[in-house]
Amino acid sequence: MVVLTYIFDWMRRLSIAFRNQVPHVVTYTRELPISLERMYENALDWEHLPWLHRSTFSHLEVLDSGDWGWRAKAYMHPKSFLTYMIIELRLDRDKNRWITKTHRGLGKGTEIWTHAIPLGENKIKVIVDFYVPKLPFWLKKSYADQYTDLYARLYDEDLWMMASRQKELDRVSKAKHSEKVESLSLGKLTEVETQLPLAFEFNHHPFRLVKLNGEFRAHSLSCPHMLGPLDDAAIHDGVLECPWHGYQFDIQTGKCVSGQKCRLARPPRIVVDRESREVFANAV
Ligand code: FES
Ligand SMILES: [Fe+2]
Known part of the structure; x- marks a missing residue:
């Protein structure tokens, strides 16, 4: 399966591009019962990828990071040259979005644009658009299905983390004002x-x-x-x-x-x- 994915990706990258724009493949949307703050924190948190998302990422080495986002060398499973990638995530708070680009390796040229729209104090909607260059028409459906399945799983895991963290933060702030026993x-x-x-x-x-x-x-x-x-x-x-x-x-x-x-x-x-x-x- 890994070898097949690698071969398909090379076929995509070797095919001729008919336009300069990176074509849109699919959109994934989801409402989440969490705040925008938790969502941005999660996007900037490169460290959780090989742990919380251990079934997707086998290894990650950060190259640079800051308030702007992060750049990292990452591997899917199993860790090998077939699954190697250089990914960069840039957060733009003014536009409520972050863009994840694959600069090298598997999926090179792919751009994932995520917009997070606040719907309430603890409610947001994420709209994730996947763009893949040089994708032959016969691979479009398979890429669209793979991205949709992958992001459903990643957001399930992220939601668990973001919601649990919010609950803990609420507990900590409540505890500060509560009475203590000996x-x-x-x-x-x-x-x-x-x-x-x-x-x-x-x-x-x-x-x-x-x-x-x-x-x-x-x-x-x-x-x-x-x-x-x-x-x-x-x-x-x-x-x-x-x-x-x-x-x-x-x-x-x-x-x-x-x-x-x-x-x-x-x-x-x-x-x-x-x-x-x-x-x-x-x-x-
Ligand atoms: S290691 Fe990060 S929350 Fe525990
Ligand atoms: Fe995540």
Whole structure:
């Protein structure tokens, strides 16, 4: 399939262009229950491509980035010269749009124009137009179907990220003005043991109680990078990985062990009351 895509792309690139304009192939539209701010943030976030969209991108190396957009070397699956591309995304806030161009490799010359129209406080409509140069007429339908399917999947994944992030941002801002407690009972030791890993909220922050080397350990379930959910992150050798951008954290120390400058929120101290045999989360 990858080889076939590569061959078709070369046939397209070698065919003669009858006009200078890049021809339009298909339009994908979708309403999303999120703000324009979340959408722009997502467009500028090159880092999530090989993580959140791991089924599409196998690898990405950023070459340049800023408020204007980003330029990167990217690979689809599997990582090889057949799937190599240089992509650039430029955001134009005044025109409510960003243009993604493929400058080299697979899909060279392709332009994807996305307009994001605000429909309400937390509602936008995206209109994505795909332009592909030198496309023989007999390949148009297949390209149109592929782009539509691909973008439906990418936006499903993006929507999950943008909506979860908004929910977390709302939680954080609410938590600032809420009352704090010093101690919270998590239940009887015998019950808690059977419920591990046990998710709980302490002072409006999500944590998870696990056992490491025979000892209780609580860790934050909100990634310090962009508030990604760590609820389903598996723990390997005391380290968990965020699904949005792949940052890794040591749950004993909270330190980021994948090289970025951030750390997990401090967890409450877990104590077992000797007399009542109850497990408590205590403020530190
Ligand atoms: S939100 Fe980016 S790595 Fe977790
Ligand atoms: Fe995305």
